[in-house]
Amino acid sequence: MKGHIFRRGCTCKRKKKCICGAKWAFVVDIGKDPLTGKRKQKTKSGFPSHEEAEAAATTLIYELSQGTYVEETDQTFNDFSKEWLTIYSESKEVKPGTIRVRLHEIGKLLPYFAQLKLKDITRKMYQDALNDLKDQGYSDSTRDGINQTGRMIFRKALELEVIKKDPTEFAYVKKDKKTIEQLEEEEVPKYLEKEELALFLETAKNYGLELDYLVFLILSYTGIRVGELVALKWKDIDFLNHTISITKTYYNPNNNTKNYQLVTPKTKKSRLKIVVDEMVISALQEHKEVQKKLMEQVGDVYYNKDFIFAKMERQHGYPIVIKTVQNRMARLLALAQELTPHSLRHTHTSLLAEAGVSLEQIMDRLGHTDDQITKNVYLHVTEEMKKEASQKFAELMRSLR
Known part of the structure; x- marks a missing residue:
């Protein structure tokens, strides 16, 4: 040589x-x-x-x-991040929503590195950027996401031999230590108690607008996500075996009725077949008959793509947008606006826990592999049950005196 x-x-x-x-x-x-x-x-x-x-x-x-020599290029972070996003979106099954999130996270790194050459970005520079984002007030979860995207970009650059060293290798997201009080008061998501849920569904049935009762009945009795509900088609319903199959989710960030996409569920675990109560099946059958009459009435105007939760007035047949479900729930819960349609997913968790269903079974039903929020709801409910059991035992012992 x-x-x-x-x-x-x-x-x-x-x-x-x-x-x-x-x-x-x-x-x-x-x-x-x-x-x-x-x-x-x-x-x-x-x-x-x-x-x-x-x-x-x-x-x-x-x-x-x-054979370890790498000839580093002069590519800038801005240019390579665009190249990486293309590779990322084509190399795996990535939903449009995820691409939007990655773009947003790249945007948070650009002020620090945009025109710098990848090979010139040091570990200290990258760590300083993460620390500065904290000083700007970005939450732990937001900075975790930004760091995750940064790691993927630089690891791909390392893999493609654009750089020799990965500046994100030892980076960490600085977080404030929680006090004992904060740990003890770990936030439990909002959800409805069973009596509140019964009242809410009764209100939806008596005072709800079109589809309200069926929408919130299914959300409550299945725990599925709103996007999964809106994407449901009649072929997903097995009326004989009382099951609902979750195979897709609805994506429409701009709430444009006609400009929607059906994409794969949030995770592979989210592909489910859920057994539901006879009451849910009956409500679906009733709605199917109503929908059938509307289709006969409007004829070819109906956008017939098999959607269950299709619009009944204007733009007949198009799936309702997620914003509609949120607005309808806000209307029915005017006195409890901190609740959202996703609260019904937490409600479903709490009622299953109260019924004695194990955490593992609940997470399997909801399509989770590991979810801290579900665990928080479960632990909150089971702790309350333990307290109640302790009180009942004490009362029993007192009655023997």
């Missing part, structure tokens, strides 16, 4: 001692150009001494001999 060390730009020709202050450099053969067959060389200068230039050249030669 050929190479040599020299003073770059030295003007002290044929003099024993350099007095012009030229720095040391090296040039090393690094192989052949695959297109021309000509030899390729790597030159690096700026070394203050012959020894340092020699050491750097030796390191390069060693990397070449071991």
Whole structure:
């Protein structure tokens, strides 16, 4: 492997001692150009001494001999992040919503690194960026997401041999330590007690607008997500075996009725077949008859794509948008606006826990592999049950005196 060390730009020709202050450099053969067959060389200068230039050249030669040499590019973070996003979206089954999140997270890193070369971004620079985001008030979860996206970008750059070192390797998201009081008061998501749920469903049945009762009945009795509900089609209902299959979810960030997408569920575990009560099946059958009459009435105007929760007035047949479900619940719960349609998913969890269903079975029914919020609801309900059992035992013992 050929190479040599020299003073770059030295003007002290044929003099024993350099007095012009030229720095040391090296040039090393690094192989052949695959297109021309000509030899390729790597030159690096700026070394203050012959020894340092020699050491750097030796390191390069060693990397070449071991097959670990990486010729870093001058690609900027901004340019490579665009390239990465394309690779990311094409290499796996990624939903449009996830792409939007990744774009948002890249946008938070751009002010720090946009025009910097990837190879020039150091571990300290990356860690300082994460720390600055905390100082700006971004939440732990938001910074976790930004860091996750940053890691994926730099790891792909490392894999493609665009850089030698990953600046995110030892990075961490700085978080404030929770006090004992905060740990003891771990937030439990809002949900309805069974009496409140019964009253809510009764209100939806008597005072709800079109589809309200069926929407909230299914959300309550299955615990599925609103996007999964809106995407349901009649082929997903097994009237004989009383099951509902979850195979897709609805995506429409702009709430444009006609401009929607059906995408895969949130996770693989979210693909479910849920057994439901006879009451749910009966309500679905009744709605199917109503929908059938509407289709006969409007004829070809009906957008017939088999949707269960299809619009009954304007734009007949198109699936209702998620915003509609949120607005309808706000209307029915005017006195409890902190609740959302997702609260019914937590309500379903709490009622299953109260019925004695194990946490593992609940998470399986909801399509979770590991979800802290579900665990918090479950633990809250079971703790209350333990307290009640303790009180009943104490009352029993007192009655024996």
